[in-house]
Amino acid sequence: AAIGGVLGSKIYYLLENLDQVIDNPMGMIFSGSGLVFLGGLMGGTFAVTIVLQKNNLPWLIFADIVAPLLILGYGIGRIGCFLVGDDYGIPTHLPWAVSFPDGLPPSTSQVFSTYYPWIDISGFVPGVLPVHPTQLYEFTLTVAIFYFLWSRRNSVKIAGSLFFLYLILAGIERFVIEFIRTNEKYLFDIFSGSQIISMIMIIIGSYFLINPLPKREL
Structure with missing residues (x-):
């Protein structure tokens, strides 16, 4: 899972920053930055799926167990982003705006x-421009999502439902935040790459909540 998560996050980061990869390919590929959560989620999910299938373990039950922890880990990671001045938002004049003179970048x-x-x-x-502290916005939202999912963990009646609910809520959270993030918009010049993935997460989560998979299905 760790290897798949790191590889997935790095690949997603490089795809999101192709212009910088072209200018400095070796520096971008081998830098310590670029551990993007959405890419890590996809890569980690792929790796875990292989391990679970190899050992004949129930994927859906495992997914329900880790769902609250995934969103909590993401939120804690955003505190780290805030402390180093990474993944901030667009400039704003709001009174709680934060400046990152030593940020990355x-x-x-x-x-x-x-x-x-x-x-x-x-x-x-x-x-130095004041910007939206989107890291703190996301931390607040993800803690709320964690609490909601955690409170429902003992009342799951259909295997996988908690994980698919996580996909929906995490997708909505990231989709909304992206409107005030610095990421370039690709689809119709409105939606970023992260928003496209967020929409896919919401669609997948909604579909499988309505059409549950059998316990032993992927």
């Missing part, structure tokens, strides 16, 4: 002009 007008040219910063004074 710094939240400066030069960085936004170079790496995020699709974001309008014309209403801001050049220099």
Whole structure:
């Protein structure tokens, strides 16, 4: 799971930043950054599926057990992002905006002009820009989702239902937050790559909540 998660997160990060990969392929591939959660979720799920099938273990029951922990781990990871100044949002004048002069990368007008040219910063004074602390927004939302899933863990009647509910809630959370993140929009110039994956998560979760799989099915 760990290997699959790391590989999946790294591949997703490289696909999301192809322009930087072209400029500095070796630096991007072998850097310690780029452990993107959605890619890690896909890679980790694939790896765990192989192990569970090999040992003839029930995938759906295992998924229900780890679902609350997945969202909690994601939220805790966002605190780490906040502390290092990574994965922040677009510039804002809101009173709780945060600046990251030493962030990864710094939240400066030069960085936004170079790496995020699709974001309008014309209403801001050049220099270090105040941005949405999306890491804290996500931490708050994920803790609420964790509490909700955790409170339902002993009342699961259909195997897999808690995990598919997790897919829906985690997908909605990330889909909404992406509107104020710095990620480039691809689909119709409105939705980012993360939002596309979030929509897929919501669709899959909704489908299998309505059409439950047998316990021994994948």
